Amino acid sequence: MKTKRNAAISLAIVPVVLFAFTWAKCQNQANEKAQAAPKPTPEMDRPKFYLGEWDYTETYLKTASNPNGGKNTGIYTSKLGPGGNSLINTFHSKGPAGDLEGLLILTWDAKEKAYKMYVFGNNFPGAIVETGQFEGDALVFRSEISTPEANMKLRNVTRLAAPGRIESEQYFAVAGSPEALFVRVDAQKK
Numbered sequence: 328m329k330t331k332r333n334a335a336i337s338l339a340i341v342p343v344v345l346f347a348f349t350w351a352k353c354q355n356q357a358n359e360k361a362q363a364a365p366k367p368t369p370e371m372d373r374p375k376f377y378l379g380e381w382d383y384t385e386t387y388l389k390t391a392s393n394p395n396g397g398k399n400t401g402i403y404t405s406k407l408g409p410g411g412n413s414l415i416n417t418f419h420s421k422g423p424a425g426d427l428e429g430l431l432i433l434t435w436d437a438k439e440k441a442y443k444m445y446v447f448g449n450n451f452p453g454a455i456v457e458t459g460q461f462e463g464d465a466l467v468f469r470s471e472i473s474t475p476e477a478n479m480k481l482r483n484v485t486r487l488a489a490p491g492r493i494e495s496e497q498y499f500a501v502a503g504s505p506e507a508l509f510v511r512v513d514a515q516k517k
Contacts, residue, residue: 365410366411367410367411367412368412368435368437370435370442371411371412371413371414371434371435373461373466374414374433374442374466375414376487376493377405377414377416377433377493378405378406378407378414379404379405379516379517380402380403380404380405380516380517381402381403381404381405381493381514381515381516381517382400382401382402382403382514382515382517383400383401383402383403383418383420383493383512383513383514383515384398384399384400384512384513385398385399385400385401385420385422385424385427385510385511385512386398386510386511386512386513387399387423387424387509387510388507388508388509388510388511390507390509393424395423396423397422397423397424398422398423399420399421399422399423399424399425399427400420400421400422401418401419401420401421401427402418402419402420403416403417403418403514404416404417404418408432408434412434412435413432413433413434414431414432414433414434415430415431415432416430416431416432416433417429417430417431418431424510425450426449427448427449427450428448428449429446429447429448429449430446430447430448431444431445431446431447432444432445439458441458441459441460442458442459442460442466442468443456443457443458443459444456444457444459444468445457455470455472455481456470457469457470457481457483458470459483462484464486464487465484465485465486466484466485466486467482467483467484467485468481468482468483468485469481469482469483477501477502478501478502479499479500479501479502480499480500480506481497481498481499482497482498482499482506483495483496483497483498484496484498491515491516492513492514492515492516493512493513493514493516494511494512494513494514495511495512495514496508496510496511496512497509497510497511497512
């Protein structure tokens with residue numbers, strides 16, 4: 328009788344022991360996967376000069392649509408996105424050019440072998456999608472915008488001018504006209 332009871336207890340313990348070993352093995356595998364999480368792409372190291380909080384000035388040149396030109400001032404903040412595979416940038420400026428607020432998300436597109444930037448702003452619907460590469464020390468993005476009035480090509484050139492100082496220039500060309508400087512941005516890290 329004791330033997331049958333011991334055998335029954337042993338049989339009851341076997342599934343518990345098997346469960347415990349299986350559970351421990353699953354936990355170890357989960358921990359190994361968590362430790363082996365993918366690292367940010369090496370391409371995302373170069374644009375890290377954007378990181379931080381910046382005071383900036385936008386200097387708008389005189390154009391047909393902005394005959395007086397003008398200067399806006401604002402704050403720009405950049406932080407790493409999930410997993411370090413993107414930069415999330417927000418900005419807000421005020422001045423003669425208006426009250427401008429936006430969000431930029433910059434990432435590396437391995438398929439295109441290019442940087443992509445998605446720009447959202449309070450003064451236009453949807454997003455502007457830009458494609459970029461480093462040209463020397465400058466990160467250069469290009470995009471096109473089509474409106475019922477005209478097609479516009481944009482080119483943005485940004486570089487770290489000195490430690491804690493970024494310079495950026497936005498150029499545009501409308502319907503095949505020569506490219507012209509539209510705005511220059513000077514940012515100083517806080």
